[in-house]
Amino acid sequence: MAHATSLQYEPVAEIGGGAYGTVYKARDIESGQFVALKSVRVQTDQNGLPLSTVREVALLRRLEQFDHPNVVRLMDVCATQRSDQETKVTLVFEHVDQDLKTYLERAPTAGLSPGHIKDLMRQLLCGLAFLHSNRVIHRDLKPENILVTSKGQVKLADFGLARIYSCHMALTPVVVTLWYRPPEVLLQSSYATPVDMWSTGCIFAEMFRRKPLFRGESEVDQLGKIFEVIGLAPEEEWPTDVTLSRKNFPPVLPQPITDFVPEINEQGAKLLQEMLTFDPFKRISALNALEHPYFKEEEKLTQTKS
Amino acid sequence: MTMSLEDELTTAAVNGNSAEVEDLLRRGAQVNGLNRFGRTALQVMMMGSTPVARLLLTHGANPNVADSSTGLTPLHDAARTGFLDTVRLLVEFNANPQAVDNANCRPVDLARKYGNEDVVNFLDSLENSQ
Ligand SMILES: Nc1ncnc2c1ncn2[C@@H]1O[C@H](COP(=O)(O)OP(=O)(O)OP(=O)(O)O)[C@@H](O)[C@H]1O
Ligand SMILES: [Mg+2]
Numbered sequence: 001m002a003h004a005t006s007l008q009y010e011p012v013a014e015i016g017g018g019a020y021g022t023v024y025k026a027r028d029i030e031s032g033q034f035v036a037l038k039s040v041r042v043q044t045d046q047n048g049l050p051l052s053t054v055r056e057v058a059l060l061r062r063l064e065q066f067d068h069p070n071v072v073r074l075m076d077v078c079a080t081q082r083s084d085q086e087t088k089v090t091l092v093f094e095h096v097d098q099d100l101k102t103y104l105e106r107a108p109t110a111g112l113s114p115g116h117i118k119d120l121m122r123q124l125l126c127g128l129a130f131l132h133s134n135r136v137i138h139r140d141l142k143p144e145n146i147l148v149t150s151k152g153q154v155k156l157a158d159f160g161l162a163r164i165y166s167c168h169m170a171l172t173p174v175v176v177t178l179w180y181r182p183p184e185v186l187l188q189s190s191y192a193t194p195v196d197m198w199s200t201g202c203i204f205a206e207m208f209r210r211k212p213l214f215r216g217e218s219e220v221d222q223l224g225k226i227f228e229v230i231g232l233a234p235e236e237e238w239p240t241d242v243t244l245s246r247k248n249f250p251p252v253l254p255q256p257i258t259d260f261v262p263e264i265n266e267q268g269a270k271l272l273q274e275m276l277t278f279d280p281f282k283r284i285s286a287l288n289a290l291e292h293p294y295f296k297e298e299e300k301l302t303q304t305k306s
Numbered sequence: 307m308t309m310s311l312e313d314e315l316t317t318a319a320v321n322g323n324s325a326e327v328e329d330l331l332r333r334g335a336q337v338n339g340l341n342r343f344g345r346t347a348l349q350v351m352m353m354g355s356t357p358v359a360r361l362l363l364t365h366g367a368n369p370n371v372a373d374s375s376t377g378l379t380p381l382h383d384a385a386r387t388g389f390l391d392t393v394r395l396l397v398e399f400n401a402n403p404q405a406v407d408n409a410n411c412r413p414v415d416l417a418r419k420y421g422n423e424d425v426v427n428f429l430d431s432l433e434n435s436q
Contacts (some may be wrong), residue, residue, distance in 0.1 A: 011343050
């Protein structure tokens with residue numbers, strides 16, 4: 001982890017700039033392929049990189065050994081010292097030239113077939129089950145971070161970095177989407193693997209609807225929109241350690257999920273409800289979701305390519 | 307740091323954000339303008355985003371710009387990544403299927419190397435119909 005990125009990887013465009021650094025699309029001059037470069041600025045002292053960063057990077061590299069088909073490859077890690085106090089750590093990922101957002105926009109007007117949605121969901125859950133079994137939480141699952149190759153292979157991107165970022169970034173306010181955030185994150189209560197299962201539920205619904213399920217404009221508005229569908233959570237499920245009181249929300253009742261996702265079948269609706277469960281402890285896990293009857297009934301799989 | 311309109315255009319294209327691409331073109335971004343890395347929007351766009359490709363091409367994007375370091379054209383990249391719709395569109399807008407990169411490879415060679423059969427078939431069919 002000590003050589004320069006500048007020679008082999010040539011940036012061609014800026015993809016995004018977060019609070020922590022910048023993401024570039026770059027070309028690997030040797031292979032001709034595109035890569036995604038993500039750099040994080042980390043504070044250093046006389047001992048070099050902080051132990052937590054070294055650990056996180058080591059974890060990502062260990063994950064890489066499994067060569068999981070549903071997460072993007074981590075191809076390289078480079079560190080460049082910028083000053084006595086700052087080092088730039090650059091992660092080089094395989095680049096995939098399509099995300100789920102684009103994929104859904106490109107789908108025929110009739111939408112994706114049920115079999116096709118099932119295939120995407122199975123792959124997404126496989127990737128998540130893999131990350132979760134290695135104690136990696138994605139935390140920022142959304143259609144832009146779910147990549148789909150031209151052969152229809154789903155690959156999760158942008159995982160496992162949240163902790164590196166949150167430890168070291170000089171916090172600058174950035175606009176992040178709230179639409180895929182679970183109640184416990186909106187309430188600032190807890191963050192664990194169920195976080196990703198809520199986001200997966202939102203994305204599952206979006207595959208049918210082709211527009212987001214909950215489009216809130218603030219944390220409170222987002223919670224309100226969630227309750228309009230799943231009903232106001234019971235008092236005993238409301239986290240005790242939060243500032244936002246349950247009394248701020250009208251006592252709405254749960255609505256049938258099929259009112260919002262009309263094309264979903266019966267087992268799909270059941271699975272979706274298990275994902276969109278308020279209490280993170282009662283929410284279905286990725287592994288259990290893969291065992292759900294929804295995945296047992298086979299649907300005719302129509303074309304899954306580009 | 308402020309970004310030029312062309313930097314913004316390439317960023318919109320690389321994200322497959324067609325609404326933003328359209329807006330920037332309307333605001334006067336040069337479709338063949340270079341970003342600060344010396345690349346055009348068509349060269350860096352999300353290859354799977356056929357809507358972005360269409361917008362850029364109908365606004366006069368040059369499909370035959372070659373990458374300064376590797377000689378790869380957008381058609382090479384679309385063929386390697388396997389997005390048939392984008393490949394077709396580029397060819398429709400006169401991208402040269404016979405262009406060779408610095409390693410002397412044509413788009414069809416890359417499509418074959420990366421196992422993109424449908425792209426290989428399409429590019430082969432062009433040769434046979436000539
Ligand atoms: N390996 C990759 N291949 C292709 N595109 C990628 C890859 N990794 C990330 N991206 C794209 O880069 C975009 C920008 O990433 P970035 O982390 O800057 O922002 P974000 O994920 O949208 O927001 P956040 O700041 O919440 O992480 C992502 O939305 C994703 O579409
Ligand atoms: Mg991100």
